[in-house]
Amino acid sequence: MTSVPMDLSVPVKAPGFFGSIRKYLNILKVSLVERLAYRGDFLLGTVLRFLPMISAILLWKSVYLGADTDVLSGYTYSQVIAYLLLVHVSRMFSSMPGLAAGVARDIRDGNLKRYLIQPLDLMSYLLAYRAAHKMAYIATSALPYAGLFIVCAGYFETLPSLATIGFWLLSLLLGFLLGFFFELTLGMLGFWMLEVTSFLYLVNTLNFFVSGHFFPIDLMEPAGLVVFLKMLPFQYLAYFPAAIFLGKIPPDQLLPMLGVQLLWVLFFALVSRILWRLGLRRYSAFGG
Amino acid sequence: MNQTGRYFRLLFSFAKFSLASEMAFRWNFLMKVALELLWLVILIVFYRTLFSKTGTISGWTEGEYLFFVGCYYALEGVIESFFLENATEFSELIRKGDLDFYLLKPVDEQFLVSFRKFDWSTAPKVLIGGVLMAIALKQLEWVFDPIKIMAFITLFGGGIALAYGFLLALASTSVWLVRNQSLLELWWLFTTLMRYPREIYQNGWAWSLWVFFSFVVPAMLVVSIPAETMVRSIDPFWSIWVVISAILVLLASRWFFRRAIRSYRSASS
Numbered sequence: 001m002t003s004v005p006m007d008l009s010v011p012v013k014a015p016g017f018f019g020s021i022r023k024y025l026n027i028l029k030v031s032l033v034e035r036l037a038y039r040g041d042f043l044l045g046t047v048l049r050f051l052p053m054i055s056a057i058l059l060w061k062s063v064y065l066g067a068d069t070d071v072l073s074g075y076t077y078s079q080v081i082a083y084l085l086l087v088h089v090s091r092m093f094s095s096m097p098g099l100a101a102g103v104a105r106d107i108r109d110g111n112l113k114r115y116l117i118q119p120l121d122l123m124s125y126l127l128a129y130r131a132a133h134k135m136a137y138i139a140t141s142a143l144p145y146a147g148l149f150i151v152c153a154g155y156f157e158t159l160p161s162l163a164t165i166g167f168w169l170l171s172l173l174l175g176f177l178l179g180f181f182f183e184l185t186l187g188m189l190g191f192w193m194l195e196v197t198s199f200l201y202l203v204n205t206l207n208f209f210v211s212g213h214f215f216p217i218d219l220m221e222p223a224g225l226v227v228f229l230k231m232l233p234f235q236y237l238a239y240f241p242a243a244i245f246l247g248k249i250p251p252d253q254l255l256p257m258l259g260v261q262l263l264w265v266l267f268f269a270l271v272s273r274i275l276w277r278l279g280l281r282r283y284s285a286f287g288g
Numbered sequence: 289m290n291q292t293g294r295y296f297r298l299l300f301s302f303a304k305f306s307l308a309s310e311m312a313f314r315w316n317f318l319m320k321v322a323l324e325l326l327w328l329v330i331l332i333v334f335y336r337t338l339f340s341k342t343g344t345i346s347g348w349t350e351g352e353y354l355f356f357v358g359c360y361y362a363l364e365g366v367i368e369s370f371f372l373e374n375a376t377e378f379s380e381l382i383r384k385g386d387l388d389f390y391l392l393k394p395v396d397e398q399f400l401v402s403f404r405k406f407d408w409s410t411a412p413k414v415l416i417g418g419v420l421m422a423i424a425l426k427q428l429e430w431v432f433d434p435i436k437i438m439a440f441i442t443l444f445g446g447g448i449a450l451a452y453g454f455l456l457a458l459a460s461t462s463v464w465l466v467r468n469q470s471l472l473e474l475w476w477l478f479t480t481l482m483r484y485p486r487e488i489y490q491n492g493w494a495w496s497l498w499v500f501f502s503f504v505v506p507a508m509l510v511v512s513i514p515a516e517t518m519v520r521s522i523d524p525f526w527s528i529w530v531v532i533s534a535i536l537v538l539l540a541s542r543w544f545f546r547r548a549i550r551s552y553r554s555a556s557s
Contacts, residue, residue: 044465048477054497055480058488059338059345066342073341198319205323209330220333221340 057081060215073219079246081155083216085148086242091213092138092145093172094179094237096130103187104196112283123184123276130180160245167254171241174261178236181268188272191279212239218248233264295399303406310408320409324365328416331357346487355424356485356515362417363444363482363511367451368410372475374402375459379471382462385554398545402456421518428519439522443514446534450510453537454478460541460548481507485515506533 064070064077075083103126106112115122149156160168186203190196208214211234220226229235240261243249249257310317335357339350348356378401381387390400458478459471481501486508489498501508506529513530516523 044461045474045477048474051477051480054494055484055488058491058494059484061491062346062488063338063342066344066346195313195316198316198323202319202323202326205326205330209333214330214334215337219337219341221337225333 053084056084056215073216074248075216075219076157078155078157080216080219081152082157083242083246085152085155086245087213087238089145090172090175090238090241092141093134093241094175096179096183099126099130099180099183100187100200101197103184104190104193104200107187107190107279107283108194116280123273126184127180131176134176158247160247164244164247167258168241168244171236171244171258171261174258174265175237175241177265178233178261178268181265181272182233182237185268185272185275188275188279191275191283207234207237210234211237212242216243216248233268236261236264295396298395298399299403302404303408306406307408317409321412324410324413328361328413331361346485346490348485348487349428351424351427352515352519353485354427355421355519356511358417358420358422358424359444359515359518360417360483360511361420362414363447363451364479365410365413365417366448367455368413369407371402371452371455372410372472373405373407375455375475376471377405378459379462382552387549387552388554391549397549398456398542401545402452424519430519436518436522439527440514440518443517443527443530446530447510447514449534450506450530450537451479451482453534453541454505454507456541457544460545463548463552478507482510482512486512506530506537509533 060077060080064072070076072080106115112122115125186196186200189199193199210229210232212229217226217229217235217239220229240249240257244254335353338345339353343349345353378387381390381401391397393400455475458474462471486498486502489495489501489508498508509526509530513523513526517527
């Protein structure tokens, strides 16, 4: 991180309405300056980041042209593209970069004692921390995403009803919790495994695939795989919210599936809590 | 000649040393191999899914596309075994200002930076990619043709040269750009252009991408041209262009690398 020189001549008196506005403008300015310190790299990354999306759109275009049909496994071409966009939103909520690795590292390095000596529950602390980070991240990336969705508005054939949007938001929220507790469970393995990074990489790669990040699970072949993947918790991290938005979940299954998503959240919350208890028993803090 | 021999001996020692250090962390090594196998399974399930919906993708039949996948996987194996880890480390050396130690050694800097580590965990990919290509050729009832094989090997080499050149250039930008994101991720995004047949970009506005990445930064040719040559016919224009552009990209990336080294200012010494 670079340090940014900042004008600190903020009035001491109560800020009032315009003062508040100025405060947030300052935060915005600082964030922008920080971004621009890496402008070359930022630009390169932004340009390259579009390539997978563009390639996916063109690849599916070729598939639909080759198949000479409008609908494949219940999805039109536009719906596949809309799905690929929506799955990014799902991921925005459910991905927890570095959470498991961070917990495992704290266990290995002995930094865990920092949390143990405080009147603080590590799991609740991490949850609050992640929630704050997610909110900040979603707030800052809302604008570019809104732009992307407006450009791609043509791919959304029908707009969902208000109720559907409500269910979508609910599943996104549960997706956040599921992603959090799943990663936390993985991180707890650090009590038993010394080096987890390669293992985490493996799990994450698999996760991307089985959660339906690359394309809708329904399209996958053989069909038995679809049934199997829909029994796993991972679909709730990416596929499920996007499918709700596109109206792919039959109305009578919507609430039961949300219930199952909630059960998975509780399951991983419980497992991570048990592993935490068991792990602490064999934990010995290294280092001074 | 003596000089070339010395570089080969160095290469051999690097590989031997890398193997020894990998074997010190055997579980980690196995995990890395498992990861590559998982990636293969994902590629194949994806390929099976696409061809369960359609018979051709931009003119590529199922057997031809399988050959393409095998070719891509093998090429990825070569790049990752020889260069990828080294390129990532190059970025780090610059960031930390540790490049000095390398510049002082009586070996060509580019050689040292490019080949210092050999990643054994990705080497099996070359073999597996070869098996995939063989299966695809059998499916296609391919008739043995030594000229095609020679052309394929040459163009595959050209593809490796192109990919290496791009990777080296990308890594060299670390000297000027303050790097905030990992080179690995940037490279991964960039290789999207090699992962699919170039014909999918021959569509409406994407033609502009096709032209740019065929002639200016010929990334789309890396896998497509060798694969096309083997499963279809030798196209003189594209074959010659791959060879010429490979040489140009190698020269340009070397020039760019040397420029980067010249602009390198050490840190904290």
